Amino acid sequence: MEKIIETREHLVEAILNADRQTANQLLDEWVAEYGVERTINEILDPTLEDIGKIWECSTDLSLAQAYVSGKISEDFMLKHLSLSDDNGLPTDKKGPVVIGNIEDDFHSLGRKMVGIFLRASGWNVIDLGNDVLATEFIDKAIESGAKVIGISAMMYSTAVNIKKVREEIKKRNLTNQIKLAVGGAVFRLRPELVAEVGGDGTTGNAMNVNPLFEKLWNDSTII
Amino acid sequence: MNGIERIMATLNGQEKDQTAVILTLSLYGAGLIKAPLFEYYNRPELYAEGQAAVRETFHPDLILTPFFIPGEGEAFGSVVKYFNSDAPNIRKPATESAEALLKLPVPDINDSTRLQYFIKATELVAKQCSQDTLIGSVMVSPIDLPAVIMGIDGWLETILFKTDIARAFCEKTTEYFVKRANAFLAAGANLIVLPVCFCNPEIITPFILNNIAIPIYREAFKQVKGPIVLHHTGSPMNAFNGFLKDLPNVIGFCVxxxxxxxxxxxxxxEHKLLLGNIDGPTLNKYSAENISRRCKRILTNRVNDNHFILASSAADIPLNTPPENIHAILQSVSDFKKENE
Structure with missing residues (x-):
């Protein structure tokens, strides 16, 4: 147990230093000794959970550190899970889900991090990119069978465009079938905005996106 | 006292008639003259007209030249999107690949239409305001600039995982930055305002700041022939400002x-200018009375601080902010002075 705790501490330290190389090396060594499954359960997942808590509870975690966490997860999946698809990412077990930045929003970093953590958690992610219209989100969700749409916006002026997605859902009688996850810097500053724009849920950071999407997926009335 | 005298007295820690005020009214000038925003951010004479209206309406102590960070990226090939009531934003970065970044041509400040817009706007604003108001030119530093050329995510990935390319590109942007900053000063700017849009605690780590950013800042800033104010952009900066305080030519910090x-x-x-920290982008959401109270709290906090300037923080004050809300900030300063005499 002591060794596990020590390794987790070293991994947290490497992530906080945004040191991808050292983090990957630590994980590789653990895999060599104890195997992939134990590494995920004993080291990687608990460490990411700890980092997520730091991110949730303070403003001390930078995007660089969070981004490195995501990259480490992605590196691990690519290297140690021999289930890669054509895109070089792990084969999806869950989903599909659709993500994108809302109409007029071009701040893609948060969305990309959400994509990384979702894929690392086994979701089939359809990323529509920046400046996505409400109709495009819904069309793609229907076409792909996605029950959850994740929408990112950085500023208030663009976040209000998410209301159009909610309206489109209502217009097509898809309420409770397609669930809306919303996120981005402005939602951390103004949590009341989630309800204002018609969101079904949010998370303060990309690391907690998996449980949010699982909940929304399960809340969907589509069988 | 006029704006120049008030800010200079603040810089020197001397007595003044009231606390100096700096407001981010770059965008707001367009509203005052009812200029379409595309025109405003492309025709320097229209920008200058907008700032003349700002000066006439509010008499701030400092006028800003265009606070238009996406325009910095546009000069390198990024595509800018214009809005009807908000400042423009980057629609598409010039490149998303670190390798392609190094091949991007650096724009010539004498040839680039976008860069000439910035310089011409500075000349015109200085011509009409510089007798009694300081002129601050806004631009981004050599290491913050790539974030508007390749997006924050692309630049973050380059800094983190392709550091050699990042450093090599910053050598090019340093030379470019120095030329531009000195061109602004030659055009009539009194100081350079640098929004730290990438190298802030929300994005990078102290390690990146100290080992990559600060050496680049130092090399660039020492070649600038005028004072520099570092602006927090949209992120709390207290965790980093201590590392930045001794950089060459840096005279102040907007927090x-x-x-x-x-x-x-x-x-x-104790001797650097401290500017802040009423939130500019939300000034349209409060009453004038509320804004006055918030200003009074700030002024009370800084009552013994001879190097403090009351300033709007973060991005531009929105176009739909009632003028009385902006007047409330200015009035609070004179009221506070009277109350404390």
């Missing part, structure tokens, strides 16, 4: 509304 002003002062030392 975030969330930054504690006592901590900010402690971090930057």
């Amino acid at each position: 975030d509304p969330k930054d504690n002003l006592d901590v900010a002062r402690e971090n930057i030392g």
